[in-house]
Amino acid sequence: MNGRGLNRDGTIAREGALDRVPAAFAPVIDAARAHIADTFGPTRLHSAYLYGSIPRGTATPGVSDLDLQLALHNEPTKADRTDARTIEATLDHAFPQIDGVGILLTSTRVLLSDLERHDAGFFISCLCTPLLGADLAEHLPRYRPTALLARETNGDLARVLPRWHAEAAEATTDADRRSLSRLVGRRIVRTGFTLIMPRWGGWTSDLDRSAELFGRYYPERVEQMRIAASTGRAPSPEAAVLGMLINDLGPWLAAEYTAVHGEKAPRP
Known part of the structure; x- marks a missing residue:
């Protein structure tokens, strides 16, 4: 490897x-x-x-x-x-x-x-x-870092965001917010990485490395992505962190992803 x-x-x-x-x-x-x-x-x-x-x-x-x-x-x-x-x-x-x-x-x-x-x-x-x-x-086949792989792994972020909104509204304890922030942080970083994966031409699941690689192509969003990576590793109970991920970085990322790779095929 x-x-x-x-x-x-x-x-x-x-x-x-x-x-x-x-x-x-x-x-x-x-x-x-x-x-x-x-x-x-x-x-x-x-x-x-x-x-x-x-x-x-x-x-x-x-x-x-x-x-x-x-x-x-x-x-x-x-x-x-x-x-x-x-x-x-x-x-x-x-x-x-x-x-x-x-x-x-x-x-x-x-x-x-x-x-x-x-x-x-x-x-x-x-x-x-x-x-x-x-x-x-x-x-199963051997896989390459293609736009098809990007679309089918993470091209459904726009569909996930409404559920996160609802779960964030219902998260009333620090434990609830930590649990949700870990899930959201990890998913945001993985989506950010697969957005740039075909251009970079490789694969990693490391959250910090994924955030830095993303930053090579979208430097204006790298600080937010670093926060997402940090939250994925050490979840935060702060409502402001969860709000930034769900209400700002998430919608932007979903729109950019759809523009670059298209939407994931619907599942039943």
């Missing part, structure tokens, strides 16, 4: 690996693997994956969260979601080195569908590290 996150052939390299997991998080991963296998079993679970800072090797104990993707044989049910929430709570309570656990549930049908080829498929193939089961990436 070169300095732009690419393989020698110019395709985007898979960014994580189990041997990059910091030692402090190894017991967490072992416990996650056991809980997932015991709870879902082979009748429900096709495969499980890690993603985020832990498999990239950049996680900070006590600060970083644990991110997991489960690929199910069938569409997720209410029982599946209840079981996933139980695993999230169990792991979060047991291990102080993680600050929260998030489990995504998706069927293999969706992950391998044509509609998701350049979004959820790319996510599995390049941003996820196999933890259990057969790797779905074997059924």
